[in-house]
Amino acid sequence: MTTLKEIAQAAGVSMTTVSNVINGKLNRVSADTVERIQALISQSGYVPNQAARSLAQRESRVVAIIVQASENENIFRNPYAAEYVGALTVELHRSGYYPLIRFSDDYRDVEADLRGWNVAGAIFSGTFSRHLQNIHSLKTVPTVLTDCYFRLPGVNHVGVDDDAAGQMAGDYLARMGHRRVALMTNNLQDSEVDQHRLAGFRTGLAAHGITLSERCVFPQPIAAETIGQLTSLLRSPDGPTAIFCTADRIAAQLMQLLSAEGFRVPEDVSVLGFDNLPMAEITHPPLTTLAQDIDQKAHLVVDMLLRHIRQETLAPERTLLGVWLVERQSVRRVGPPAALAPDTSA
Amino acid sequence: MTTLKEIAQAAGVSMTTVSNVINGKLNRVSADTVERIQALISQSGYVPNQAARSLAQRESRVVAIIVQASENENIFRNPYAAEYVGALTVELHRSGYYPLIRFSDDYRDVEADLRGWNVAGAIFSGTFSRHLQNIHSLKTVPTVLTDCYFRLPGVNHVGVDDDAAGQMAGDYLARMGHRRVALMTNNLQDSEVDQHRLAGFRTGLAAHGITLSERCVFPQPIAAETIGQLTSLLRSPDGPTAIFCTADRIAAQLMQLLSAEGFRVPEDVSVLGFDNLPMAEITHPPLTTLAQDIDQKAHLVVDMLLRHIRQETLAPERTLLGVWLVERQSVRRVGPPAALAPDTSA
DNA sequence: CTGTTAGCGCTTTCAC
DNA sequence: GTGAAAGCGCTAACAG
Numbered sequence: 014m015t016t017l018k019e020i021a022q023a024a025g026v027s028m029t030t031v032s033n034v035i036n037g038k039l040n041r042v043s044a045d046t047v048e049r050i051q052a053l054i055s056q057s058g059y060v061p062n063q064a065a066r067s068l069a070q071r072e073s074r075v076v077a078i079i080v081q082a083s084e085n086e087n088i089f090r091n092p093y094a095a096e097y098v099g100a101l102t103v104e105l106h107r108s109g110y111y112p113l114i115r116f117s118d119d120y121r122d123v124e125a126d127l128r129g130w131n132v133a134g135a136i137f138s139g140t141f142s143r144h145l146q147n148i149h150s151l152k153t154v155p156t157v158l159t160d161c162y163f164r165l166p167g168v169n170h171v172g173v174d175d176d177a178a179g180q181m182a183g184d185y186l187a188r189m190g191h192r193r194v195a196l197m198t199n200n201l202q203d204s205e206v207d208q209h210r211l212a213g214f215r216t217g218l219a220a221h222g223i224t225l226s227e228r229c230v231f232p233q234p235i236a237a238e239t240i241g242q243l244t245s246l247l248r249s250p251d252g253p254t255a256i257f258c259t260a261d262r263i264a265a266q267l268m269q270l271l272s273a274e275g276f277r278v279p280e281d282v283s284v285l286g287f288d289n290l291p292m293a294e295i296t297h298p299p300l301t302t303l304a305q306d307i308d309q310k311a312h313l314v315v316d317m318l319l320r321h322i323r324q325e326t327l328a329p330e331r332t333l334l335g336v337w338l339v340e341r342q343s344v345r346r347v348g349p350p351a352a353l354a355p356d357t358s359a
Numbered sequence: 360m361t362t363l364k365e366i367a368q369a370a371g372v373s374m375t376t377v378s379n380v381i382n383g384k385l386n387r388v389s390a391d392t393v394e395r396i397q398a399l400i401s402q403s404g405y406v407p408n409q410a411a412r413s414l415a416q417r418e419s420r421v422v423a424i425i426v427q428a429s430e431n432e433n434i435f436r437n438p439y440a441a442e443y444v445g446a447l448t449v450e451l452h453r454s455g456y457y458p459l460i461r462f463s464d465d466y467r468d469v470e471a472d473l474r475g476w477n478v479a480g481a482i483f484s485g486t487f488s489r490h491l492q493n494i495h496s497l498k499t500v501p502t503v504l505t506d507c508y509f510r511l512p513g514v515n516h517v518g519v520d521d522d523a524a525g526q527m528a529g530d531y532l533a534r535m536g537h538r539r540v541a542l543m544t545n546n547l548q549d550s551e552v553d554q555h556r557l558a559g560f561r562t563g564l565a566a567h568g569i570t571l572s573e574r575c576v577f578p579q580p581i582a583a584e585t586i587g588q589l590t591s592l593l594r595s596p597d598g599p600t601a602i603f604c605t606a607d608r609i610a611a612q613l614m615q616l617l618s619a620e621g622f623r624v625p626e627d628v629s630v631l632g633f634d635n636l637p638m639a640e641i642t643h644p645p646l647t648t649l650a651q652d653i654d655q656k657a658h659l660v661v662d663m664l665l666r667h668i669r670q671e672t673l674a675p676e677r678t679l680l681g682v683w684l685v686e687r688q689s690v691r692r693v694g695p696p697a698a699l700a701p702d703t704s705a
Numbered sequence: 706c707t708g709t710t711a712g713c714g715c716t717t718t719c720a721c
Numbered sequence: 722g723t724g725a726a727a728g729c730g731c732t733a734a735c736a737g
Contacts, residue, residue, distance in 0.1 A: 060474040064413035065730035089445025099435025128406040265641040295611040297643025411714035
């Protein structure tokens with residue numbers, strides 16, 4: 014193993030000079046010294062020791078990525094989480110940072126990660142406010158909160174405009190002629206993202222004089238054991254004709270279950286998803302969904318974080334990303350054509 | 360920020376003693392000193408500095424997870440990779456290690472990670488032999504190779520028995536009455552996993568007197584632009600009646616494309632997948648596939664690696680995991696019942 | 706442009 | 722049982 018000291022000795026210069034070359038402070042070193050040192054570095058295959066660097070500089074090149082999940086849960090089974098973290102990883106690598114991934118809902122683990130590794134920054138995804146409250150390092154570590162609703166002055170935030178997105182969902186289903194609709198979320202109880210999508214959905218429906226009935230709100234994905242609850246609702250004369258799912262994954266599972274119960278999508282019931290993950294193309298029928306741009310989000314988040322780390326002028330504290338509709342085949346238009354007449358905006 | 364030194368001063372003991380308590384060397388410290396120090400530690404919220412620890416001990420608690428991918432490619436879009444890495448992450452956390460995830464096909468980056476972070480160990484997934492050859496740290500860093508075919512004495516290896524699995528696929532399709540079959544892989548050119556599945560497939564078919572025609576081997580997934588190549592083959596009188604895909608993802612995409620072209624699965628053509636990912640349940644029709652146990656694999660891999668790190672008696676150098684058939688609805692039985700007669704083993 | 710010096714926070718001999 | 726001291730590999734003032 015080669016060290017900086019050895020390079021310095023071989024080059025007949027001090028460690029400082031070598032350090033300057035390594036860290037690109039080339040204005041402090043003469044051109045031929047730079048060249049000589051770089052030659053030695055690549056010959057010897059020298060790699061700087063990150064631990065020593067972190068220790069001396071009191072900051073590592075590590076960025077913590079904290080994903081809301083119960084410890085021991087493989088959250089990458091959720092394709093949205095996996096794709097998002099993967100995109101963040103690519104962006105961080107590109108900038109010379111190393112992601113430290115933690116699945117957690119225990120603030121002590123998170124604190125230990127942030128402090129123990131002297132992280133340069135942290136990115137949170139989907140963390141509930143009640144957990145974020147306890148993480149005091151938010152005040153000292155450059156942080157970008159994503160898909161969360163916890164606010165703290167000076168802490169940047171990036172997320173989908175969930176209210177607007179929910180509204181778009183409600184508006185779309187209403188325009189497609191649906192008057193009785195339902196909603197299915199991942200975790201309405203805890204997830205503020207889900208709560209805002211619901212609120213927006215209500216607003217969007219209200220604009221068309223539609224009220225979301227309480228028994229049509231499913232706060233968790235339905236499973237094979239509990240599908241009966243939904244099917245009997247669907248079969249009742251005043252049951253919903255469309256279901257908005259706040260994640261493609263829920264929608265895909267739901268369609269599968271529905272099809273096993275003999276319901277046809279979209280003939281018997283329409284299904285609208287959220288995210289536009291690759292899976293939306295392989296469901297049957299292909300899923301109509303509200304799309305978000307995960308790569309764009311990851312790029313923006315890392316960019317914001319690096320700005321923050323470099324103490325540059327901060328970007329706006331809060332950035333809301335839009336979603337757009339991708340129509341495939343899981344939502345159909347219902348009702349007599351006359352019902353559409355009042356809509357003059359089409 | 361609290362340091363070990365401060366704890367020592369507050370407790371009126373030396374740093375050595377505190378260090379011993381932190382590292383569980385309790386036989387060297389009296390019971391009440393232990394207690395006093397532990398109280399101080401939890402009161403102050405002290406968290407050891409990982410960089411300092413790594414530096415002093417010349418080894419970090421970092422385990423590199425290297426996933427074969429082109430740099431800048433978000434490989435977590437591949438649900439198998441995501442689920443596997445997620446499972447490894449959970450296992451490593453459970454044992455107090457930190458995963459360092461790297462998507463790469465450049466051995467220099469990998470070397471830099473391994474050396475720069477003084478990693479305790481490394482796990483490779485799917486790395487091609489031609490890349491692994493260049494990674495000299497394999498000889499010095501405790502390593503488990505997974506889903507690879509590169510052999511090096513002293514380096515552990517865990518993988519699916521791809522030959523046996525391919526054979527199982529061939530045997531199954533033959534038993535279901537298919538005499539003309541096709542194969543579609545992810546990257547036959549580079550992936551030794553795919554190559555072994557193909558070899559096994561040929562063996563399995565040969566046992567039933569079936570030869571896999573060259574034009575029925577698709578070395579890469581087919582896209583919308585190239586589907587014509589397959590459909591014309593399918594329509595020809597001696598075209599294949601079943602397609603074995605070496606990943607569920609390929610199978611799901613294929614079924615989607617096929618359905619858009621007016622082919623029905625399994626009536627017109629059967630499709631067999633590989634992995635049994637959650638997505639296999641949401642395709643239409645639900646996918647018949649060869650299942651592997653990802654959690655088991657991850658558990659085994661981490662267990663092996665930790666053994667290696669702790670210099671315990673090594674597990675066998677090579678462990679092959681089996682797969683099993685999960686029958687859903689994408690493969691149908693064809694041909695006259697008589698065709699089944701020669702099979703006496705059923 | 707270059708070098709000297711003093712740590713960063715922890716572990717680890719080796720004495721006591 | 723406990724402590725003193727050296728050092729892991731690097732960076733960062735500060736001098737020259």
